Amino acid sequence: RRRRRRIMTADEEMEVRMGRTRPLGHRLVLFPSPFQGHINPMLQLATLLFNRGFSITVVHTRFNAPDPASHPDFRFVPIDDSLGELASSSDLVDRVMAINSGCRGPFRDRMARLLEEADREGEEPVACLVADAMLYSANAVAEELGVRRVLLRTSSAGYVRLFGEFLTLSEEGSYLIPDQRRRVRELMSFPGSNVDSFREVVSHAMNGIRAAAALVLNTFEGLEPSDLAHLRRHLPSPIFTVGPLHKFSLDASSSLLAPDRSCIEWLDRQAPGSVIYVSFGSLACMEREELLEAAWGLAGSRLPFLWVVRPGSVRGDETAGDLPREFSEETLGRGVVVAWAPQQEVLAHPAVGGFWTHCGWNSVVESLCEGVPMLCRPCFGDQTGNARCVSHVWKVGLLLEDELRRGEVERAVRTLMVEEEGREGREMRERAREIKEKAKSCIKQGGTSSESMDKLVRFILSF
Numbered sequence: 235r236r237r238r239r240r241i242m243t244a245d246e247e248m249e250v251r252m253g254r255t256r257p258l259g260h261r262l263v264l265f266p267s268p269f270q271g272h273i274n275p276m277l278q279l280a281t282l283l284f285n286r287g288f289s290i291t292v293v294h295t296r297f298n299a300p301d302p303a304s305h306p307d308f309r310f311v312p313i314d315d316s317l318g319e320l321a322s323s324s325d326l327v328d329r330v331m332a333i334n335s336g337c338r339g340p341f342r343d344r345m346a347r348l349l350e351e352a353d354r355e356g357e358e359p360v361a362c363l364v365a366d367a368m369l370y371s372a373n374a375v376a377e378e379l380g381v382r383r384v385l386l387r388t389s390s391a392g393y394v395r396l397f398g399e400f401l402t403l404s405e406e407g408s409y410l411i412p413d414q415r416r417r418v419r420e421l422m423s424f425p426g427s428n429v430d431s432f433r434e435v436v437s438h439a440m441n442g443i444r445a446a447a448a449l450v451l452n453t454f455e456g457l458e459p460s461d462l463a464h465l466r467r468h469l470p471s472p473i474f475t476v477g478p479l480h481k482f483s484l485d486a487s488s489s490l491l492a493p494d495r496s497c498i499e500w501l502d503r504q505a506p507g508s509v510i511y512v513s514f515g516s517l518a519c520m521e522r523e524e525l526l527e528a529a530w531g532l533a534g535s536r537l538p539f540l541w542v543v544r545p546g547s548v549r550g551d552e553t554a555g556d557l558p559r560e561f562s563e564e565t566l567g568r569g570v571v572v573a574w575a576p577q578q579e580v581l582a583h584p585a586v587g588g589f590w591t592h593c594g595w596n597s598v599v600e601s602l603c604e605g606v607p608m609l610c611r612p613c614f615g616d617q618t619g620n621a622r623c624v625s626h627v628w629k630v631g632l633l634l635e636d637e638l639r640r641g642e643v644e645r646a647v648r649t650l651m652v653e654e655e656g657r658e659g660r661e662m663r664e665r666a667r668e669i670k671e672k673a674k675s676c677i678k679q680g681g682t683s684s685e686s687m688d689k690l691v692r693f694i695l696s697f
Contacts, residue, residue, distance in 0.1 A: 260287060260288045260289065260358065260361050260694075260695070261288065261289040261290075261291060261352065261358040261359065261360050261361060262280075262283055262288045262289070262290055262291070262360070262361055262362060262363075262364055262694070263291045263292075263293055263345065263348060263360055263362075263363050263364070263381075264276055264279075264280050264290060264291070264292050264293070264363075264364045264365070265292075265293045265294070265341065265363065265364070265365040265366065265369055265372055266292070266294060266300070266366050266369075267333065267366040267368050267369050267388075268294065268295040268297050268298040268299075268317075268333065269298060269516070269517065270298075270489070270490050270491075270515075270516035270517075271388060271515065271516065271517075271594050271595070271596050272366050272368070272388050273298070273300050273490070274480070274596060275386065275388045275452050275479050275480075275596065276292075276364075276366060276386055276388075277292075277300065277304075277305060277483075278479035278480055278482065278483040279364070279386060279450065279476065279479055279483075280292065280305070280308060280364075281305070281482075281483040282476070282479070282482050282483055282687060283364075283691070283694075284307055284308070286687075286691045287691075288361070288694075289309075289358055290305075290307070290308040290309065291308070291309045291310075291311060291348065292305075292308050292309070292310045292311065293311050293312075293313060293341065293344055293345070293348075294310060294311070294312055294313070295312070295313060295315045295317060295333070295337065296312050296313075296314075296315055296317075297315060297317040298490055299312060311344060311348070313337065313340035313341050313343075313344045314340045314343075315336050315337055315340050316336060317332065317333060317336045317337075326517075326614055326615060327428065327431050327432050327435055328431070330368055330435050331431065331434075331435060333369070334369060334370055334371040334438070335371070337369065337371055337372075338371035338372075338374070338375065341371070341372055341375055342375045342378070342379070345363070345375055345376075345379055345381070346379060348360060349379060349381070360381060361382075361694055361695075361697055362381065362382040362383060362384055362447065362694055362697055363376050363381050363382070363383040363384070364383070364384045364385075364386060364450075365383055365384075365385055365386070366385070366386055366387075366388065367385040367386060367387040367388075367439055367442060367443055367446075367449070368387075368388075368435075368439055370435075370438040370439050370441070370442045373441075373442040373445060373446070377445075382447045382697050383446050383447060384446060384447055384448045384449075384450060384690075384694065385442060385443055385446040385448070385449050385450065386450045386451075386452075387443070387449060387450070387451055387452075388452060388595060388596070389595050389616045390451075390453055390458060390461070390595055390598075390616065390619070390620060390623070391451055391453050391458040391461040391462045391465055391473075391475075392458055392461040392619060392623060393595070393616040393619055393620075394443070394449075394451070394461075394465060395461045395464050395465055396619060397436050397439060397440050398440055398465075398468060400433075400436055401433070401436060401437060401440060443469065443471075444469060444470060444471075446471055447471060447693075447697075448471050448472045448473070448474060448690070448693060449465075449469065449471060449472075449473045449474070450473075450474045450476055450690065451473060451474070451475050451476070451477065452476065452477040452478065452479045452595070452596075452599065453475050453477045453599070454475055454477050454478065454672070454673060454676040454682060454683050455475055455676065455682040455683075455686075456672040456673075456675075456676060456682070457477075457602070457628075457669070457672065457673075462475065472689075472693065474686045474687070474689060474690040474693070475682065475683055475686050476683050476686050476687050476690065477599060477683060478599050478600070478602075478603050478673055478677070478683075480578055480596075480599070480600060480603075481603055481673065481674075481677050482677055482683075482687070489574070489576075490516065491516065491544060491573070491574040492574060493572075493574045493575055493576040494572040494573060494574060494575060495576060496572070497540055497570055497572050497575050497576075497580065498576065498579060498580070498583070500540070500570050501540065501580065501583045501585040501586065502583075502585070504538050504585035505538075505585065506584045506585060506587075507584070507585070507586070507587035507651075508537065508538050508585060508587060508651075509537075509538045509539060509540055509583075509585045509586050509587060509588075510532070510535070510537055510538070510539045510540075510586075510587065510588045510589070510590060510609075510647055510650070510651055511539070511540045511575075511580055511581065511586050511588070511589050511590070511606075512528070512532070512539060512540065512541040512542065512589075512590040512591075513541075513542035513575065513577060513589075513590075513591060513592075513597070514542070514547065514591070514592040514611070514613065515591075515592045515594045515597060515613075516544070518547070518592040518594075518613040518614070518617075519546065519547055519548065519549045519613070520547065520548060520549070520613075521548070521549055522548055522549075522550075522551070524638045525543075525547075525548055525557070526558070527638045527639055527640045527643065528638060528640075528643060529557055529558070529561045530561065530640040530643075531638075531639075531640040531641070531642070531643020531644045531646075531647065532565070532569065532643065532644075532647065533561055533564050533565050533569075534640060534641070534643075534644035535643075535644045535647040535648050535651075536568075537568075537647060537648070537651055537652070538568050538569065538585075539565075539568070539569045539570070540569075540570050540572070540575065540580065540586075541569065541570070541571045541572075542571075542572055542573070542574060542575050543557070543571055543572075543573065544573050544574055545573060557571065577597070577600060578600055581600050581601055581603075581604045581606050582604050586604075586606060587606070587607075587650075587651050587663075588606060588607055588608070588609060588647070588650045588651045589601045589606045589607070589608045589609070590608070590609040590611065590647070591608050591609070591610060591611070592611060592612060592613050592617055593608070593610050593611075593612045593617040593618075593620040593621040593624060594616075594617055594620070595616060595620055598620050598623075598624060601666075602628075602630070602666065602669045602670065602673060603670060603673045603674075604670060605663075605666045605667040605669070605670030606666060607630050607631050607650055607659070607662040607663050607665075607666045608624050608630060608631035608632075608650075609631060609632050609634060609646055609647065609650050610624050610625055610631050610632065610633045610634060611634045611638070621633050628665065628669060629661070629662060629665055630662050630665045630666040630669065631650070631662060632646050632649060632650055632662075634646055650662070
């Protein structure tokens with residue numbers, strides 16, 4: 235039986251919350267899913283918890299392992315996974331299932347050893363496990379070992395809501411977002427995935443969320459009030475909205491790809507609000523024909539652009555898809571193409587006036603926080619629903635649907651970016667600035683996310 239910790243006094247708890255002391259007996263074990271869009275929010279949350287006085291142990295896969303040198307105050311512990319090619323499957327649902335299957339045994343062994351270490355004299359007991367909600371195999375391990383667990387879901391509140399509703403709807407059912415009824419399949423896009431496998435993943439994930447001690451979301455109250463209210467009515471455990479996480483922990487991100495910082499120097503030479511930034515994230519892929527249509531659409535817009543074309547972003551091509559020489563000549567001096575960029579810094583740069591994005595949740599939140607309107611081209615998963623919220627709910631972007639054509643790209647980019655192109659773009663930019671102010675206010679002392687973080691700390695200390 236693990237020994238009980240002494241309950242902290244109110245004064246001691248205040249010292250912890252103010253970051254003035256590092257109490258013994260409050261170690262957290264964090265277990266991120268091994269993908270860029272999941273690792274960063276978990277490490278950002280870890281930094282916040284560390285600054286509140288917790289000791290941090292990060293258990294991670296060897297596949298897509300985070301860089302321990304980026305977080306010297308944390309203890310990083312790998313598990314002996316053998317994910318390999320399974321975790322690199324082009325089918326996202328198969329990938330999630332393979333990671334959960336491959337991690338369960340190794341994670342149990344590692345977690346058991348950590349608890350044994352914690353039982354030794356002088357070692358800090360483990361207060362709880364903080365796991366990625368999509369690593370649902372960790373739930374059974376925590377249950378078996380008697381460890382309380384808090385789950386971090388790296389999607390929007392709306393997508394968690396949709397997960398829950400999906401299980402009660404038929405394939406012909408619908409899901410209601412404000413002013414827009416959409417088919418479930420249109421909001422949850424997993425091309426090529428087996429429906430039964432997807433339902434199994436959703437079921438495991440939602441069962442884990444319902445059984446967890448708490449759910450942590452990288453969102454803020456003013457962004458998704460109706461979805462958060464719905465979740466609080468239907469989930470038994472408390473929900474802590476601590477977003478935007480990257481604004482709380484400015485130096486806590488960890489990139490699996492090396493960013494090309496020369497693009498910042500180029501941005502420094504551009505006029506304010508003149509550059510369209512283009513990036514489709516760390517996983518999304520496109521066909522060669524789509525790449526060419528995007529390229530010539532950008533060229534036709536006659537606007538400066540910064541475009542991330544990472545290795546493997548074109549299906550069947552592990553190189554950074556080569557662009558035509560004619561395109562490079564036509565856009566010389568006006569456009570820059572890099573393999574990876576420091577995205578948060580790029581979006582915060584005054585030269586950037588628009589973001590063409592795949593609408594991964596981290597990208598959407600980062601863009602909203604800088605007041606940058608978006609051109610949306612979702613690929614899979616939650617991206618379709620995120621894009622719908624950007625374009626139809628918050629109305630801070632345009633949605634590029636159906637087959638990609640250069641003429642449509644050119645028109646959309648200019649509508650988004652150019653003042654003279656009409657009222658639609660001006661109104662989107664104004665609404666984006668309003669959401670930016672909401673995001674800024676929620677992380678200030680007394681703001682909703684700041685207070686939610688305080689509540690999360692007190693909640694964990696109560697275990």
